[in-house]
Amino acid sequence: MTVGVLDHLVLTVADIEASLRFYTQVLGMRSEAFGVGRSALHFGAQKINLHLAGAEFAPHASRPTPGSADLCFVAAAPLTETLGHLKAIGIALEDGPVARTGACGPITSVYFRDPDGNLIELAHY
8 A cells, every 4th residue: 555645634723714814815725615614725636624723623633733834835936936925925934045855856945934833835846
């Protein structure tokens, strides 16, 4: 048995609406309401389900905590365009651009935080 792809992951957040705004405005993801009161973010063929801290959908992680994730996304736009977009909407970089190694080879990355303090790495191959 081998795993083929990542279908979705779950982020536990303090404020669903703030997370939806951040990921749609900053990273261009598409929000979706599904099921009974559930929310998700779509990008490419992947999805991030959002769980409200203290009201997680069962089953869930043993210790779901807002701000505990470190996520790397690959940007579709060139680095200069990404940097211009982040600056224009007031996103403060924590680090970068810096050279790193991604799943498929060398990348150049910038780092910033989402509303819960999760570390977001935006990479360019």
